[in-house]
Structures are given as C-alpha cells and as structure tokens.
Amino acid sequence: MIEVSNVQKAFDGNPVLKGINCTFETGKCNLLLGGSGTGKSVLLQCIVGLMKPDIGSITFDGTVYTNNKVGIRQEIRRKIGMLFQGSALFDSMTVAENVAFPLQMLTPEMSAEERRDRVEFCLKRVGLENAGTKMPAEVSGGMKKRVGIARAIAPQCTYLFCDEPNSGLDPATSIKIDNLIHEITHEYNITTVIVTHDMNSVIEIGEHIIFLYEGQKLWDGTKDEILNVEVPELKEFIFSSSLVRAAKRVDDEGGLAAITDEQGANI
Structure with a gap:
C-alpha cells in the first residue's frame, strides 16, 4: 500500500498539486484519472522520487519515503517497476538485453545464468518468448509495451507504475495491455498505479480510481461506482x-x- 498525505507541489509559484491525500491499494489496479494538466504525472513523479514534494509525505507499506535516509529510499526504489509512456527501450539493445538491464543494475548478486532465466521467464509471461533476439525497431508498438512490462517486473517489483500505458495503441491492443497489467497485478499482488485519461481503461480495469482536477483529488471509487x-x-x-x-x-x-x-x- 502506498499512502500520500497532503502532497503539495508548485512551479515558479504556480500550484500544481494542492494537498493531495490518497491511498493506492495493494493487489489492485489503482488509476490516476484526469484530463491533461491536472497534476497526474507530477504526482506520479513525486511518488517514485523523480520529483520532491514541497510539502507532504509519501509512505510505502508503512515506511516513510519522503525525506528519509538515502539507504531507505534506495531500498524502496529497488522495489519499483516503471512502464514509461513511450516504452523507453534502448534502441541499441535487443529485447532480451532491455529486460536484463534493470537486473544488471539492481541485482548484482545474480549470476549470468540466473539473469538469463529471469529474462526468459518475464518474456514468456508477457507472451514474447520468441522475441528476445529482436531489436526494438523490429517489433510493434504493442510488443514494445509488453517488453516494457517485462522489464518493469524483471527485478520482482512490489510497486508497478504505468504512465499512459495505452498511448499510441489501437483499441484492441490497448485492451490486451490493460488485461496484462491487471493479470500481473493480481498474480504477484503488486501495488499498481496507472496514470491515464482513457475511459476504456477505467471500465476494463478500474478497481480503484482517483480523479484529479486542477491539482486536487475530487473523487475516488471503483469502476462500478463511477457511472x-x-x-x-x-x-x-x-x-x-x-x-x-x-x-x-x-x-x-x-x-x-x-x-x-x-x-x-x-x-
């Protein structure tokens, strides 16, 4: 569980987040919903540590992340997986090498054989067991998203963050990506946070939805309540x-x- 308490953030005196209080539940797809410019991505960056809130605190499963010791923050970061909006794959690496990258950075204790086994497992889990030798330019947009998911879960993350995972995808592929994220969330009991403005995602996988408007949380609930x-x-x-x-x-x-x-x- 991730708890956000009174998080505020401003840029050049202009408030973007105005005292956000919310909880992201474990084992559920938590959607941060809202239009462009409502503060969704800024809140996401504050939660994962790419940006520091001006005021407020963020807690991961009872451990305060904001302003804590460097070692504690690093330990939490090791448990975070991130699926970027544009997939953010390394063009010069194969699909398998992209998935292996966080393992090389975060799990130096793993042997080369253990890393290979983990990469193969993750690629198989997202349905890309035969794509490991391909380059990113050789796979489709939907496959790139799946590679991004495999890379995010490779270090056995506890928290998964997805920034507009359906951006640039056709409706059928978007549903497949939504369902894959939903399956992985439940299978591994991950706390998943998804930034989106896509109502199709809300209807498909919105187990816990937080609606932001002009930097404030106006509502939270489920897909069954939102209509x-x-x-x-x-x-x-x-x-x-x-x-x-x-x-x-x-x-x-x-x-x-x-x-x-x-x-x-x-x-």
Whole structure:
C-alpha cells in the first residue's frame, strides 16, 4: 500500500498539486484519472522520487519515503517497476538485453545464468518468448509495451507504475495491455498505479480510481461506482465519451440493449 498525505507541489509559484491525500491499494489496479494538466504525472513523479514534494509525505507499506535516509529510499526504489509512456527501450539493445538491464543494475548478486532465466521467464509471461533476439525497431508498438512490462517486473517489483500505458495503441491492443497489467497485478499482488485519461481503461480495469482536477483529488471509487457519480467535474469528464454515455444508458435500463451512438447507429 502506498499512502500520500497532503502532497503539495508548485512551479515558479504556480500550484500544481494542492494537498493531495490518497491511498493506492495493494493487489489492485489503482488509476490516476484526469484530463491533461491536472497534476497526474507530477504526482506520479513525486511518488517514485523523480520529483520532491514541497510539502507532504509519501509512505510505502508503512515506511516513510519522503525525506528519509538515502539507504531507505534506495531500498524502496529497488522495489519499483516503471512502464514509461513511450516504452523507453534502448534502441541499441535487443529485447532480451532491455529486460536484463534493470537486473544488471539492481541485482548484482545474480549470476549470468540466473539473469538469463529471469529474462526468459518475464518474456514468456508477457507472451514474447520468441522475441528476445529482436531489436526494438523490429517489433510493434504493442510488443514494445509488453517488453516494457517485462522489464518493469524483471527485478520482482512490489510497486508497478504505468504512465499512459495505452498511448499510441489501437483499441484492441490497448485492451490486451490493460488485461496484462491487471493479470500481473493480481498474480504477484503488486501495488499498481496507472496514470491515464482513457475511459476504456477505467471500465476494463478500474478497481480503484482517483480523479484529479486542477491539482486536487475530487473523487475516488471503483469502476462500478463511477457511472453514478454526482461530482460535476467528473461527470463532465467521463460523459464526454459517447460510448460511456451509451454504457450508462444500458446500465440504467438493466438490460443488454445494443449500445448506440448519439445518432442511434450501432457502434
């Protein structure tokens, strides 16, 4: 579990995070939801230690991370896996070498054979057991995301952070990536935090959702609760999608009627 307490952050006197209090639950996909410029990525960077909050504290499973001793912060960082928005693979390394990179950096006690076994296991877990010798330029966008997930979990992370994991992917591939993250979260009992503005991800895997608006947390709940919210800013955000509006109508009717767009055509 990760606990965020009164986290505030400003740039050049302009407040970006205005006293955020929230909890990210273990064994669940925790979604940080909101539009562009609402503070999602800044909060993520504060949590993982890439940025220091001006005020407030962040606690990982009872251990305070903010302003703690260097050794304690480093120990927590070793338990963090990160899936970057653009995958951030090294172009000059093969897929297998990319996955092995954090093992070389964080687990020097592992033998070369143990690292190879771990890389093979992680690639197989994400369905890329035959892609280890390929270069990043030789694989698709969805495969790159899966390589990024394999690299993130290679050091057996306790906390997994995903920054817009569906960015640049087609809808079908996005769902596959969402489901893979969800499966891994439950399989390894990881505390997973996903920054997103994608309502498809909310409906698919939103077990715990935190909605940010103008640097403040306005709501938290589950995917089953979000369609019935009474927070005006959140209602405006989620019902900007015709698909979500249609899903709401079907939910209200309690049936399996065809979901239609605003013109009444099947989608």
